Amino acid sequence: MTITSEIELTAQLKWRYACKAFDPTQKLTSEQWTMLAESLHLSPSSYGLQPWKFLVVQTTELRRELRLASWNQGQVEDCSHFVVFTTLKTMSEDYVNHYIQQIATVRNVDVSTLEGYRQMILGSLVNGDRSSTIQHWAQRQAYIAMGTLLTTAAYLKVDTCPLEGISAQDYDRILGLETSNYGTVAAVALGFRSADDKYQHAPKVRFDINEVIEYQ
Amino acid sequence: MTITSEIELTAQLKWRYACKAFDPTQKLTSEQWTMLAESLHLSPSSYGLQPWKFLVVQTTELRRELRLASWNQGQVEDCSHFVVFTTLKTMSEDYVNHYIQQIATVRNVDVSTLEGYRQMILGSLVNGDRSSTIQHWAQRQAYIAMGTLLTTAAYLKVDTCPLEGISAQDYDRILGLETSNYGTVAAVALGFRSADDKYQHAPKVRFDINEVIEYQ
Numbered sequence: 001m002t003i004t005s006e007i008e009l010t011a012q013l014k015w016r017y018a019c020k021a022f023d024p025t026q027k028l029t030s031e032q033w034t035m036l037a038e039s040l041h042l043s044p045s046s047y048g049l050q051p052w053k054f055l056v057v058q059t060t061e062l063r064r065e066l067r068l069a070s071w072n073q074g075q076v077e078d079c080s081h082f083v084v085f086t087t088l089k090t091m092s093e094d095y096v097n098h099y100i101q102q103i104a105t106v107r108n109v110d111v112s113t114l115e116g117y118r119q120m121i122l123g124s125l126v127n128g129d130r131s132s133t134i135q136h137w138a139q140r141q142a143y144i145a146m147g148t149l150l151t152t153a154a155y156l157k158v159d160t161c162p163l164e165g166i167s168a169q170d171y172d173r174i175l176g177l178e179t180s181n182y183g184t185v186a187a188v189a190l191g192f193r194s195a196d197d198k199y200q201h202a203p204k205v206r207f208d209i210n211e212v213i214e215y216q
Numbered sequence: 217m218t219i220t221s222e223i224e225l226t227a228q229l230k231w232r233y234a235c236k237a238f239d240p241t242q243k244l245t246s247e248q249w250t251m252l253a254e255s256l257h258l259s260p261s262s263y264g265l266q267p268w269k270f271l272v273v274q275t276t277e278l279r280r281e282l283r284l285a286s287w288n289q290g291q292v293e294d295c296s297h298f299v300v301f302t303t304l305k306t307m308s309e310d311y312v313n314h315y316i317q318q319i320a321t322v323r324n325v326d327v328s329t330l331e332g333y334r335q336m337i338l339g340s341l342v343n344g345d346r347s348s349t350i351q352h353w354a355q356r357q358a359y360i361a362m363g364t365l366l367t368t369a370a371y372l373k374v375d376t377c378p379l380e381g382i383s384a385q386d387y388d389r390i391l392g393l394e395t396s397n398y399g400t401v402a403a404v405a406l407g408f409r410s411a412d413d414k415y416q417h418a419p420k421v422r423f424d425i426n427e428v429i430e431y432q
């Protein structure tokens with residue numbers, strides 16, 4: 001294991017970029033993937049509800065089909081691990097109950113002690129004002145997980161490329177999601193940059209920090 | 217500087233939780249805040265467009281007002297740094313041009329060489345199918361930055377509490393955003409947990425990893 005100092009965290013965020021070409025011969029080690037999978041698994045979400053499923057697409061055939069639904073971007077096929085982010089289409093009382101049951105199990109408490117929390121969630125997301133925009137809410141949560149994954153990968157010196165401009169409709173068809181309660185929102189390719197990818201040498205473009213962080 | 221090994225990254229994600237009570241006497245060092253501010257500044261976003269402003273609210277008076285717009289949650293006043301995430305309400309050609317100009321400046325190229333990229337962005341976000349849902353798009357991007365911030369903080373052993381259930385309308389009024397092109401979407405409190413916060417001892421609740429990560 002290499003060692004990362006705090007100072008290097010910023011350096012690693014500067015090192016990362018949206019990788020345009022992966023070296024198809026380089027694969028993540030199982031230790032690297034385990035840590036990255038855990039970063040998705042442990043990602044924060046509103047109420048802790050985890051309104052997502054992450055599909056890791058490994059077969060050549062599916063990768064080829066998804067590439068065609070991704071503006072033919074080569075990263076889909078050439079990366080080591082390809083993760084499709086899907087989110088809940090609707091939020092049901094059953095889903096909330098399943099989560100409440102999980103809290104009760106993990107914390108070894110009776111579900112009755114969680115009734116207030118359950119009602120709070122139901123009041124907001126199932127019966128309340130957010131129920132009509134639950135897809136947007138769920139997608140925002142998935143983007144927290146995306147940030148968690150991209151950041152953890154950078155600190156592990158693993159390259160990534162987030163893909164947002166994909167055909168979610170085609171992804172859903174290819175992945176058999178059309179009749180499920182989950183829909184594609186984005187994807188992230190992980191692996192190692194090809195030496196030929198010229199974008200790795202382009203200076204990172206950000207607005208001046210004073211344009212985006214203001215003190216009041 | 218303490219040293220963080222790769223193995224510890226997962227441990228730190230388990231260590232983090234939504235802090236319910238901060239120790240008001242403990243403040244981030246300037247080095248810690250600088251690294252966390254850089255994590256926001258360097259956060260990825262679609263096209264690199266950074267459709268956000270992060271407002272760091274430091275004055276006692278504003279913190280008190282925001283607390284009342286946040287279900288009276290004490291974290292707003294007791295944390296070390298309180299960051300309000302705001303995002304673009306509309307995406308204009310002027311904004312895109314400003315970004316294209318920044319690319320040209322940072323990479324020392326003529327803007328004319330970026331015309332194709334400019335047209336691609338305009339076609340998608342200003343004149344295209346995403347223009348009608350630009351607020352949702354911008355909010356998703358801000359949640360990448362939230363994930364980047366929460367994750368970096370965990371690795372730096374800094375506590376956080378994301379606040380989503382706030383009154384965005386009240387925040388906009390208090391922060392004088394009503395006539396600006398930015399609107400509040402969420403906030404993150406940063407600092408150090410109080411020894412009295414019993415939630416730090418509660419086991420973290422996540423679904424079984426096989427429920428949320430599937431292989432295809």
